[in-house]
Amino acid sequence: MRSTLAFLALLLIANLWAAPPPSLEGWELVFEDQFTGNSLDLSKWNPTYNWGKTHNHRAFCVPENVLVEDGKLRIKGEAKRHPDAPPTASNGGETYSLDYTSGAIDTRNKFEVKYGYIEGRFKAPKHQGTWPAFWTLQDGWPPEIDILEIPHNRKEHHYYLHFTQPDWYDKHGQAWDHEASFGGVHSGPDKSAGFYNYGVDWYEGNLDFYFDDKRIASYHRPREVGQLNKQYLLVNLAIGGWAGNTIEVTANNPAYYEAEWVRVWQPKKTLPDIVRLQSVANDKCMLGQDKKIVMGDCLDKAAEVNLEALSGSIYRINFGEKVLEIPNESKDAGANTGLWDWNGKDHQRMELRIQKDFESTVVRIKMQHSGHYLRLAGDSAVIQDWDDAWSWNQNWKIIKDLAELENEDPVYMAK
Secondary structure, three states, X not given: OHHHHHHHHHHOOOOOOOOOOOOOOOEEEEEEEOOOXXXXXXXXXXXXXXXXXXXXXXXXXXXXXXXXXXXEEEEEXXXXXXXXXXXXXXXXXEEEEOOEEEOEEEOOOOOOEOOEEEEEEEEOOOOOOEEEEEEEEOOOOOOEEEEEEOOXXXXXXXXXXXXXXXXXXXXXXXXXXXXXXXXXXXXXXXXOOOOEEEEEEEEOOEEEEEEOOEEEEEEEOHHHHOOOOOEEEEEEEEEOHHHOOOOOOEOOEOEEEEEEEEEEEEEOOOOOOOEEEEEOOOOOEEEEEOOEEEEEOOOOHHHOEEEEEEEOOEEEEEEOOEEEEOHHHOOOOOOEOEEEOOOOOHHHOEEEEEOOOEOOOEEEEEEOOOOOEEEEEOOXXXXXXXXXXXXXXXXXXXXXXXXXXXXXXXXXXOO
């Protein structure tokens, strides 16, 4: 029952524009730092950039400028040259005079993650010329997810994915000199006036960006997002660089970039690797045969299905090496289902919606490209059709154990 309830909770997530972050009930907290104590937790973070103390800006980043106090992370930016800093540093063909001292932390080799909801609560410094950021990297660049960057106007923050141009990547792999990006700029309140939440929901082929627990952008870009491997987290306060050379940080006016917490969530695994999808209307199961979906005996090997969670209530339905889809991306009511190789498009992605009047894991399956639902047609075909909440042939029971097939109790529980 507990695993069933967790699964049902996971399926209740709304899929609306300006939606809140994924409902975290039924998700697992896989990383958290609330910055308690009086020093950085070195079991979770490296106390500066893992590659060194310089990057693409004018600050030399050192551990002593990474403070933990009063339940907050505080990265201090100062207008002074650190005694260990070289005169200049180069990055990406640019040379920077290291006239400032600041801080950076990252989780490389301590925590790295593929897929999930990555979030943090931050307050930007008010000083022009500072460039606070919350982002992710992997070994080799690009790619890079920028969850939060504020280089200029404190009422605007930038969010981006940097990647290698797909045609080049497909032939040669990562290449910094073939970098491209997509993303945007969100306008809102002054980010230096208080703490705000910034997040990204990363799932296969997709990035959904959030500000203050509301979705502000959604991208379905499988070729670009697919370049991301396990990512580590970074939090840093840059000075100069993209933020420009009008810098308000002075000897008597240091800047502080603050964080109350950083968290990463992932959906809990609540289903076995193999399940079956049984029609409530006739007790037969979907079978994957050749390039088609037909109905047949639930004990048939072809009835074995893997439900792969993409995000929240969005899944792909795998029959062996093939994926359930609507061929040719048809949006027509009555279009047949089929099987094909995974390409990440919405005609292969579906939302599983629980049905509250049923006693077990009974769902309706909504195609993401058309908004139609899968239903049993006749006795053996599965098609997509208009929403009909009262139709039994649009309801599918997720069979998690073959013993369930011996249960003669009805699945419908009228209220």
